Amino acid sequence: MKRKGLAAVYDKPNTPFRIREYPLRDVKDDEVLVRVTMSTICRSDIHSYQGHRPNPCPGILGHEIIGIVDQLGNEIKTDLRGDKLSVGDRITWTEYFHHGYSYYREIKDMPQKSKGVRKYGHDLVEEDPHFNGGFAEYCYIYPGTGILKLPDSISDEEATPLNCGVATMIAVTEAAEIKMGYSVVIQGLGLLGLYGCAIAKANGAGMVIGLDSVDDRISISKKFGAVENINVSNLSEQEVIQRVRKLCPPDGADIVIEVCGQPSVIPSGIEMLRIGGIYVIGSEKLLTQNLP
Numbered sequence: 001m002k003r004k005g006l007a008a009v010y011d012k013p014n015t016p017f018r019i020r021e022y023p024l025r026d027v028k029d030d031e032v033l034v035r036v037t038m039s040t041i042c043r044s045d046i047h048s049y050q051g052h053r054p055n056p057c058p059g060i061l062g063h064e065i066i067g068i069v070d071q072l073g074n075e076i077k078t079d080l081r082g083d084k085l086s087v088g089d090r091i092t093w094t095e096y097f098h099h100g101y102s103y104y105r106e107i108k109d110m111p112q113k114s115k116g117v118r119k120y121g122h123d124l125v126e127e128d129p130h131f132n133g134g135f136a137e138y139c140y141i142y143p144g145t146g147i148l149k150l151p152d153s154i155s156d157e158e159a160t161p162l163n164c165g166v167a168t169m170i171a172v173t174e175a176a177e178i179k180m181g182y183s184v185v186i187q188g189l190g191l192l193g194l195y196g197c198a199i200a201k202a203n204g205a206g207m208v209i210g211l212d213s214v215d216d217r218i219s220i221s222k223k224f225g226a227v228e229n230i231n232v233s234n235l236s237e238q239e240v241i242q243r244v245r246k247l248c249p250p251d252g253a254d255i256v257i258e259v260c261g262q263p264s265v266i267p268s269g270i271e272m273l274r275i276g277g278i279y280v281i282g283s284e285k286l287l288t289q290n291l292p
């Protein structure tokens, strides 16, 4: 193969990307080469770009990626569901890859936290095979990645955030243990919060309350399943708590989910809960900021 492809290379924070060309090589038996058709700008890409989180430079950002199978290694026969994979299939794949035994994958059902896990959009571009992020024409899929064929019923725009934004909120709502008829409060109506509203409703929540201070987000939240929403911008913390508790009789919300990235909302979120209610911190930023 003597083809080449282009990539938007992230040299260092707060610096324009540079378009560079790299050679493509044939896949190994356990790899897949994908022609990227869409990649989102995830909030964590922005954090990397702004220098708020470490990311190897020069590299290719972008990890919410979908594309068309261009070359398939001999050992790759099926996707995660067991459906046959072929050149030309439109696929999504896990944001991370990990090869070999993993305590977190095998025992704890948290493969994304395997020791030594690597992620797309988080590697050096100078190393073989160069294409390892979404902001490029191609991406190599490595061993230890979960691949899924996409049905035609899902558009590119709907499918691209599945492996990060949607996956995050599936994990968060599973941790919340939403049951039929539950009341669920979502603190923050960005992408994660809107997915949270939709998944809570789909899981049978009776009351879903979205909290935010941005009108556009609030107005769209009902399309995503929020039953009520509260613009917190002109309300005191106690007023927000009282309004939520009134909407969740007899004694407060069953579940409160934080997805706004502000540690200051945690105490008031806990005050919204009934006795025995569950509070889930969904923002990666809050989960990692106090870790070594």
Ligand SMILES: [Zn+2]
Binding pocket: 042, 043, 044, 045, 063, 064, 164, 165
């Ligand atoms: Zn992401």
